[in-house]
Amino acid sequence: MxxxxxxxxxxxxxxxxxxxxxxxxxxxxxxxxxxxxxxxxxxxxxxxxxxxxxxxxxxxxxxxxxxxxxxxxxxxxxxxxxxxxxxxxxxxxxxxxxxxxxxxxxxxxxxxxxxxxxxxxxxxxxxxxxxxxxxxxxxxxxxxxxxxxxxxxxxxxxxxxxxxxxxxxxxxxxxxxxxxxxxxxVDPEAQRKAEEKKRLKLERREQEKRLKAERLAQEAASKQSEQDQQQSENSSVSD
CATH class of the missing domain: 3.40.50.1470 (Peptidyl-tRNA hydrolase)
Incomplete structure (x- = not known):
């Protein structure tokens, strides 16, 4: 009690x-x-x-x-x-x-x-x-x-x-x-700062993920372009 x-x-x-x-x-x-x-x-x-x-x-x-x-x-x-x-x-x-x-x-x-x-x-x-x-x-x-x-x-x-x-x-x-x-x-001001820090950290993480995805997409596109060019050159040689 x-x-x-x-x-x-x-x-x-x-x-x-x-x-x-x-x-x-x-x-x-x-x-x-x-x-x-x-x-x-x-x-x-x-x-x-x-x-x-x-x-x-x-x-x-x-x-x-x-x-x-x-x-x-x-x-x-x-x-x-x-x-x-x-x-x-x-x-x-x-x-x-x-x-x-x-x-x-x-x-x-x-x-x-x-x-x-x-x-x-x-x-x-x-x-x-x-x-x-x-x-x-x-x-x-x-x-x-x-x-x-x-x-x-x-x-x-x-x-x-x-x-x-x-x-x-x-x-x-x-x-x-x-x-x-x-x-x-919890001090309200300290809590606000902690939440702001957390928000910025999440935004930074999302930005890093987006940049990584863009880089991988560019690398994939570049690789595909090289493969297409190689196939084109091989076709020319065969002809």
């Missing part, structure tokens, strides 16, 4: 903020796989199965900075190891549209992850970070940014990212951590 934990803040005033990306992702999973939310201690949970794996979706109701209290209780209740978690949350240091899957690591200054590390007594748990980017204004207050509601265009881009993150969860459950990391931890 896996706990799929989305981090966020409860309450209507936080519902559409950037900081609630984790909540949005597990909400999307609950809808997709027809799971019903119910209260369990200091969290909302939804039980179900994804790709044959029993999962419990989790939204802590302790507010972001105390997320570890609720998650720690659930880990002990279900008798799970920290490695059975997948924690999904927002990441300032990733551009909008990018995400990163890791098996462990520091909090990177994220208060929700700080709380989990404190209450689980380890940083050895998988986490999926969804990029929200930093404010375009260098002097903008970070707290105002993460707790702010994105504008219409950014909201659309963020929803696309959240759906991509939700799609990564069944992939993770089916293929495991390492294989999924290799599939989704």
């Amino acid at each position: 896996k706990l799929i934990v989305g981090l966020g803040n409860p309450g209507a005033q936080y519902e559409k903020t950037r900081h609630n990306v984790g909540f949005h992702v597990v909400d999307f999973l609950a809808t997709t796989y027809s799971m019903r939310w119910e209260r369990h201690g200091r969290a909302m949970i939804a039980n179900g199965t994804i790709h044959g794996e029993k999962v419990v979706l989790v939204k802590p109701t302790t507010f972001m900075n105390n997320s570890g209290e609720a998650v720690g209780e659930l880990v002990r209740w279900f008798k799970l190891d920290p490695g059975d978690l997948l924690v999904i949350y927002d990441e300032l240091d990733l551009p909008l549209g990018q995400m990163r899957l890791r098996g462990s690591g520091s909090s990177g200054g994220h208060n929700g992850i700080n709380s989990l590390i404190s209450h689980l007594h380890t940083n050895e748990f998988p986490r999926l970070r969804v990029g929200i980017g930093r404010s375009a204004h260098a002097k903008s207050d970070t707290v105002k940014h993460v707790l702010g509601v994105p504008g219409n265009e950014e909201r659309i881009d963020l929803e696309i990212s959240e759906r991509k993150a939700a799609d990564a969860v069944p992939l993770y459950l089916e293929k495991g951590l390492d294989a999924t990391m290799n599939l989704i931890n």
